[in-house]
Every structure is written in C-alpha cells, then in structure tokens.
Amino acid sequence: MSNVEDKIWECIQGKVVLITGGTGFLGRSLTSRILKFEPQSIRIFSRDEVKHYRFNNIFGDNPLIRNLIGDIRDQDRIFRASKDVDILIHAAALKRIDMLEYNVSESIKTNVIGSLNVAQAAVSNDISKALFISTDKACSPLNSYGACKLLGERIFTEMNYSKGKSKTVLSSVRYGNVLASTGSVIPFFKEIINKGEEIPLTHPDMTRFIITAEQAVDLVMKALLYNTGGEVMIPILPSVKIIHLINAIKEVMNVNNEITNIGLRPGEKIHEILINDYEIPQTYKFEDVYIISSLIDKYQKGRKKPLYMQLGEAMINSKIQEYSSNDNLISEEELVDFLKKLELL
Numbered sequence: 001m002s003n004v005e006d007k008i009w010e011c012i013q014g015k016v017v018l019i020t021g022g023t024g025f026l027g028r029s030l031t032s033r034i035l036k037f038e039p040q041s042i043r044i045f046s047r048d049e050v051k052h053y054r055f056n057n058i059f060g061d062n063p064l065i066r067n068l069i070g071d072i073r074d075q076d077r078i079f080r081a082s083k084d085v086d087i088l089i090h091a092a093a094l095k096r097i098d099m100l101e102y103n104v105s106e107s108i109k110t111n112v113i114g115s116l117n118v119a120q121a122a123v124s125n126d127i128s129k130a131l132f133i134s135t136d137k138a139c140s141p142l143n144s145y146g147a148c149k150l151l152g153e154r155i156f157t158e159m160n161y162s163k164g165k166s167k168t169v170l171s172s173v174r175y176g177n178v179l180a181s182t183g184s185v186i187p188f189f190k191e192i193i194n195k196g197e198e199i200p201l202t203h204p205d206m207t208r209f210i211i212t213a214e215q216a217v218d219l220v221m222k223a224l225l226y227n228t229g230g231e232v233m234i235p236i237l238p239s240v241k242i243i244h245l246i247n248a249i250k251e252v253m254n255v256n257n258e259i260t261n262i263g264l265r266p267g268e269k270i271h272e273i274l275i276n277d278y279e280i281p282q283t284y285k286f287e288d289v290y291i292i293s294s295l296i297d298k299y300q301k302g303r304k305k306p307l308y309m310q311l312g313e314a315m316i317n318s319k320i321q322e323y324s325s326n327d328n329l330i331s332e333e334e335l336v337d338f339l340k341k342l343e344l345l
Contacts, residue, residue: 007225012037018085019044020072020118021092023051025181026133028058029213030089030220039064045081047071072114082121088130089220090118095183097145101266104144111148119159123166129224132156132172134232136272139174143267153232157294160229171227174234176209176272178216189249198260199246206242207271207325211235212342222289228306230294234274239325244332252339275323286312290323
C-alpha cells in the first residue's frame with residue numbers, strides 16, 4: 001500500500017462523510033471509492049427521492065449509506081444533516097448553462113446561497129474538512145453558472161478565514177466535465193449518433209480538457225489530504241479538440257454521421273481555462289496538480305507553510321500565463337486509443 005493510500009485510510013476510516021448532491025455521477029463515483037476505506041457512514045444528501053431510490057439499487061442497500069432528502073437552499077435542513085460529520089463534500093449544484101442563463105435567480109439560490117448554507121453548516125458543526133466542487137466555468141466566467149460557482153469558491157475560501165474558533169478546513173477543487181458523466185459530450189454525441197442524426201459542433205476550434213471519473217475522485221482525495229484551507233486544487237490534464245473527439249467517437253463506433261456547425265451557445269467559451277493570468281502568481285505546481293493559494297491567506301496568522309508550498313514549484317517563476325485547454329492537446333490517434341482503453345463507447 002502506498003504512502004498516499006495510507007493517508008487516505010487515516011483520513012476516512014471510521015469517519016462520517018456527507019456528500020451534497022450525492023446521488024449524481026460524481027457522488028456515485030465518490031461513494032464507490034470511499035466505501036473501500038471503511039467509513040463509519042456516508043450521508044447522501046439530495047432533493048430527489050427517485051434518485052435516492054436508484055442510488056440504493058446501485059449500492060445494494062448498503063447499511064453504511066444514509067439517504068437524506070433535502071435541499072441546500074434549506075438552511076435548517078443542511079445544518080441538521082451536517083451534525084457529527086467529519087468530512088463534507090459539496091457537489092450539489094444547478095449546472096445546465098443554457099437553462100441557467102434564463103433562470104439566473106434560481107442559480108443564485110442554489111449555487112450561491114445554497115453553498116453559503118453548506119459552508120456555514122460546516123463551520124457551525126466544526127466539521128474537520130469541507131470541500132467545494134467547482135468547475136472550469138468559474139475561471140474568468142462568461143455565464144451566470146460560472147459566476148455563481150466562482151462565488152461558491154470565494155465563499156469557501158472566505159469562510160476558512162472568518163470561521164472563528166472552528167477547526168474546519170474549507171477549500172475547493174476545480175475541473176471540467178467528467179468523461180461519460182451525466183450531460184457530458186460523449187453520452188450526448190452517442191445519443192445523436194444512435195438516432196442517425198447530424199452531430200452538432202458549436203465551433204471548429206473548440207477545445208476541452210478531458211478527465212475521467214477516477215481522476216476526479218483522485219483529485220478530491222488529494223484535496224482532502226493536502227489542502228490546508230482556502231485553496232483551489234486543479235488537476236493537470238490533457239485536452240482535445242472537440243472535432244477530433246467527434247471523429248474519434250465516429251471511428252470507434254464505426255459510423256459516418258455528418259457534422260453540422262451550429263455556433264456558440266450563450267455563455268459558451270471556445271477554450272476552457274482552469275487558471276487565469278490573475279491566479280498564476282498565486283499558483284503552485286505540486287505532483288500532478290496545480291494549487292491556487294488564497295489572496296487572503298494573510299488573515300490566517302501563524303499557519304505552517306503547506307507542503308505544496310514547501311515542495312512545489314511556484315508558477316510565478318514560470319512562463320505560463322494561463323492554463324488553457326488550447327494547450328497540451330493530444331492527437332486524434334491518441335484520443336482513439338484513449339477512448340478504446342477506457343471502454344467509454
């Protein structure tokens with residue numbers, strides 16, 4: 001067993017874990033991994049009782065899983081759900097970008113006020129670690145979803161320094177869509193292809209980072225181990241051109257559907273950015289992640305310098321101006337091999 005594995009055991013074994021939005025794709029992946037480390041229990045918090053039912057079927061009514069119906073908008077409910085919790089992973093969110101552009105107030109209620117409720121509950125209940133699941137859309141946001149998720153990050157960072165005597169460590173992770181997750185491009189393209197329809201492409205130059213469910217869970221585990229409060233941890237990932245992804249899917253599925261350009265949707269970027277030029281001076285490269293330290297870290301006096309600062313590389317000394325999906329692109333041939341290896345199609 002590796003040293004990191006030992007530390008994860010120590011972090012999780014015998015602990016109570018709460019996952020908001022836990023019935024979703026990431027929540028299911030996290031639950032599968034966390035169960036291997038013998039937690040005392042995993043509380044799955046979600047407002048949809050049908051998803052709870054399906055979740056329980058997937059995990060065979062595991063006695064370590066507690067199903068809590070509730071909405072993070074409900075401050076009292078999330079406070080009660082957080083009682084006696086050791087680790088809180090906040091994944092609940094409204095995510096559909098185009099829908100949220102027409103329902104901004106609903107995005108604010110869930111993604112901002114709901115996140116504030118979760119952070120306050122973590123601090124009030126003195127939870128050991130509270131982690132916010134963010135998105136690439138939070139970096140230099142162009143849409144209301146990204147703006148709300150940026151505020152979610154800032155809420156967790158600010159709360160880490162204004163928590164008073166609470167020992168809660170609050171931080172974030174940031175990444176893009178997980179391959180084959182609900183609403184991501186691969187299931188969407190597969191559905192279109194199976195219908196025999198033309199495949200929509202919003203822009204011929206569009207690029208995206210690619211991350212697997214396993215990598216996303218690895219990132220959460222590393223953040224629980226290495227984040228000391230206020231940071232945003234980001235995985236170092238390959239990226240692809242969407243046109244190459246479409247061609248790779250067509251090759252693996254052995255189909256010849258036509259591709260049609262439909263233009264950018266409201267709030268959509270051509271390239272994902274996970275770290276912008278403003279954040280680079282605060283960023284450290286540590287093992288296979290980047291970690292953005294907080295600009296308000298000065299308010300946490302007397303804190304020992306984190307391991308990633310001691311052993312990592314300060315990006316202020318690098319020539320990198322931003323971390324974009326337009327960099328580190330893999331070829332179409334590499335992508336075909338990647339998809340076949342993962343058996344995503």
